[in-house]
Amino acid sequence: xxxxxxxxxxxxxxxxxxxxxxxxxxxxxxxxxxxxxxxxxxxxxxxxxxxxxxxxxxxxxxxxxxxxxxxxxxxxxxxxxxxxxxxxxxxxxxxxxxxxxxxxxxxxxxxxxxxxxxxxxxxxxxxxxxxxxxxxxxxxxxxxxxxxxxxxxxxxxxxxxxxxxxxxxxxxxxxxxxxxxxxxxxxxxxxxxxxxxxxxxxxxxxxxxxxxxxxxxxxxxxxxxxxxxxxxxxxxxxxxxxxxxxxxxxxxxxxxxxxxxxxxxxxxxxxxxxxxxxxxxxxxxxxxxxxxxxxxxxxxxxxxxxxxxxxxxxxxxxxxxxxxxxxxxxxxxxxxxxxxxxxxxxxxxxxxxxxxxxxxxxxxxxxxxxxxxxxxxxxxxxxxxxxxxxxxxxxxxxxxxxxxxxxxxxxxxxxxxxxxxxxxxxxxxxxxxxxxxxxxxxxxxxxxxxx
Ligand SMILES: [Zn+2]
Numbered sequence: 001x002x003x004x005x006x007x008x009x010x011x012x013x014x015x016x017x018x019x020x021x022x023x024x025x026x027x028x029x030x031x032x033x034x035x036x037x038x039x040x041x042x043x044x045x046x047x048x049x050x051x052x053x054x055x056x057x058x059x060x061x062x063x064x065x066x067x068x069x070x071x072x073x074x075x076x077x078x079x080x081x082x083x084x085x086x087x088x089x090x091x092x093x094x095x096x097x098x099x100x101x102x103x104x105x106x107x108x109x110x111x112x113x114x115x116x117x118x119x120x121x122x123x124x125x126x127x128x129x130x131x132x133x134x135x136x137x138x139x140x141x142x143x144x145x146x147x148x149x150x151x152x153x154x155x156x157x158x159x160x161x162x163x164x165x166x167x168x169x170x171x172x173x174x175x176x177x178x179x180x181x182x183x184x185x186x187x188x189x190x191x192x193x194x195x196x197x198x199x200x201x202x203x204x205x206x207x208x209x210x211x212x213x214x215x216x217x218x219x220x221x222x223x224x225x226x227x228x229x230x231x232x233x234x235x236x237x238x239x240x241x242x243x244x245x246x247x248x249x250x251x252x253x254x255x256x257x258x259x260x261x262x263x264x265x266x267x268x269x270x271x272x273x274x275x276x277x278x279x280x281x282x283x284x285x286x287x288x289x290x291x292x293x294x295x296x297x298x299x300x301x302x303x304x305x306x307x308x309x310x311x312x313x314x315x316x317x318x319x320x321x322x323x324x325x326x327x328x329x330x331x332x333x334x335x336x337x338x339x340x341x342x343x344x345x346x347x348x349x350x351x352x353x354x355x356x357x358x359x360x361x362x363x364x365x366x367x368x369x370x371x372x373x374x375x376x377x378x379x380x381x382x383x384x385x386x387x388x389x390x391x392x393x394x395x396x397x398x399x400x401x402x403x404x405x406x407x408x409x410x411x412x413x414x415x416x417x418x419x420x421x422x423x424x425x426x427x428x429x430x431x432x433x434x435x436x437x438x439x440x441x442x443x444x445x446x447x448x449x450x451x
Contacts, residue, residue: 052229127324218265253300255299288357354374368382369381
């Protein structure tokens with residue numbers, strides 16, 4: 001069942017920054033409310049790096065040094081080791097991050113999003129605008145077409161997107177964001193940056209193509225992908241340097257995460273989906289393996305000690321309630337996730353889990369996939385016209401060996417848990433116009449002709 005999150009200003013957070021803010025509230029309320037200015041609220045810098053799987057960052061244990069600057073951010077942040085996206089699909093995952101809701105609670109959701117129809121969901125941008133935040137989004141691809149509703153909520157978003165490689169000219173999106181920052185330091189801001197690297201096609205600039213020489217096939221693709229991570233890592237440094245230069249480090253919460261991961265042929269499709277050997281499991285929106293669903297989450301919060309790791313399982317829908325609590329913004333609307341503040345404060349969350357889902361046309365069939373990660377296990381339930389297949393994996397052993405047969409009662413228990421938390425609801429199929437369908441097909445999101 002979706003959890004109701006009620007955040008009130010009297011909750012004790014034990015955070016210096018928030019405490020200052022609360023003291024400010026107490027001092028101002030209620031008699032002198034009209035006479036005094038409101039206390040400053042922290043800014044929010046949200047860095048979304050598309051297609052970035054957690055285990056390809058050096059701070060998440062990757063053997064290549066892909067992310068020296070993100071590692072420096074991690075040293076000042078809380079790093080969530082087992083963080084999962086709700087859907088390995090760009091638009092849906094963005095909406096999940098921004099609303100705290102699972103895709104089956106808002107559709108999958110392009111047509112709705114384009115019209116800005118999200119029912120009664122709390123949308124991060126709108127909530128922050130209501131609180132007086134300046135809002136701006138800088139995006140490096142044409143996702144704005146699919147996510148028009150989402151970006152339309154920002155006061156400012158860049159009209160020109162740089163979908164082609166390297167941010168076309170390398171740093172336009174970053175430079176536009178830096179320029180905006182220069183002129184917007186007086187009021188609290190919510191700045192959202194979306195980077196298209198390291199999304200396919202992987203073709204890093206020469207100086208960042210560090211590991212592909214002599215490799216072939218998926219190994220080469222993964223090495224080029226790592227080169228793109230190393231490139232986007234330099235852009236993160238530019239953003240953080242600007243905060244530092246403007247003296248905003250102590251007033252700004254920094255979030256770095258991704259909408260989904262990327263597969264490099266780690267899993268073939270023989271045993272359940274296509275029923276034959278294939279190269280199906282490359283890219284994303286193919287399945288719910290960790291390669292596609294486990295993403296990084298770094299949270300740098302002024303006043304909180306960085307360099308700490310949270311091992312508990314967390315999920316994208318937890319991000320909005322966490323930020324609302326950090327920013328002391330109340331919410332009465334339904335959110336599927338729950339705040340990570342207890343975990344950040346070192347309190348255990350024994351019932352931690354992560355739920356992911358997707359709906360896709362593959363080879364003429366509709367395939368509905370759902371997964372849950374909990375208690376060191378992951379269950380994937382894959383349903384099509386031909387019935388349901390369960391895959392059960394012990395997380396520490398990777399995802400090659402399906403234990404659903406030998407651990408039947410556990411698989412059934414986790415299957416029931418998925419049913420309970422979704423109330424049996426599934427993602428609905430949406431009507432899409434021809435142009436959208438064509439674009440989705442070109443990105444590999446629809447594979448009707450796959451046999
Ligand atoms: Zn994406």
